[in-house]
Amino acid sequence: MDRINTLVGDRVRELRKKKGWSQEELSYEAGVHYTFVGKVERGESNLILESVVKMTKALNVSLEEFFSTIDPSIGKEKSVLNQIILLLQNKSLEDQQRLYEIIQTVDKAFGNKE
Incomplete structure (x- = not known):
């Protein structure tokens, strides 16, 4: 589970930086606390689906697009x-x-x- 948390965190960070946002900006757009974004990006937090959906909506990416780089077999x-x-x-x-x-x-x- 730690590996998937790290991969998800890396993907969130990648997409956030692509938008040019700080962790605080993403937290505001997603409606989550900024410390939560930091924990996610460091792989320290187990995400529930609701949080993933909030962040992907804020980042304007589909769930398929979000997870496709984490597991390339998705949507291949x-x-x-x-x-x-x-x-x-x-x-x-x-x-x-x-x-x-x-x-x-x-x-x-x-x-x-x-």
């Missing part, structure tokens, strides 16, 4: 889809729409119909 068949989602998530809605239209055009070129 969807890895390309996950890569596309990661690419799109920080784009504007307008850019997302343009890219979707490009994908539709390419899909039709391969003979697939919607």
Whole structure:
């Protein structure tokens, strides 16, 4: 169990830093105490699912995305889809729409119909 706590903590820290947030900012966004975030990141706390959901929502990642790096076998068949989602998530809605239209055009070129 210690190993999974460490892996989860590392993932929380990675995502928090990617957002440029302090532990206090994540704790505020997730509605948990800032000392709890520190304990999680150090692997000192057993997380309950409710806390994981709060933090992933605050970090704007799905549970699948969160756990995919902890256990790469999770969602392995969807890895390309996950890569596309990661690419799109920080784009504007307008850019997302343009890219979707490009994908539709390419899909039709391969003979697939919607």
